[in-house]
């Protein structure tokens with residue numbers, strides 16, 4: 001009984017997501033030149049910060065593109081993920097100016113605050129910890145980026161505060 005309910009819920013979720021993905025594609029008029037924007041919106045609304053293979057295939061068929069073209073875009077640009085990530089992807093800048101201001105120590109601070117290692121996702125799927133290249137905020141390094149937000153001059157106290165605030169936002173959204 002329980003299994004059939006899970007299956008039904010999952011099926012409903014896929015239908016809901018399918019409609020959402022089609023709406024995104026239609027919003028851009030199924031235009032091939034909007035491929036990046038379409039994939040970014042699909043990733044942003046996935047809740048898991050990645051573009052799943054099934055949605056890549058739908059984009060390809062709706063835009064009349066070979067799936068290899070969609071794969072090329074997804075794997076070329078660092079902003080795209082093709083495997084599941086946490087709701088919040090914490091990106092620590094590892095470029096030279098941040099490196100010299102102790103970006104490695106910031107990685108260790110986030111690892112401590114989250115209880116995971118770089119490259120991992122927390123068991124509740126809330127956070128993924130990754131490296132990134134310069135995000136253009138070198139004057140306030142060491143820097144971490146979460147979504148569109150950039151956090152600089154990081155200390156252990158600031159890192160703990162950031163993690164707590166995102167946990168708080170997430171629990172309010174439940």
Ligand code: FES
Nearest residue numbers: 093098134137138
């Ligand atoms: S080097 Fe880190 S933001 Fe530029």
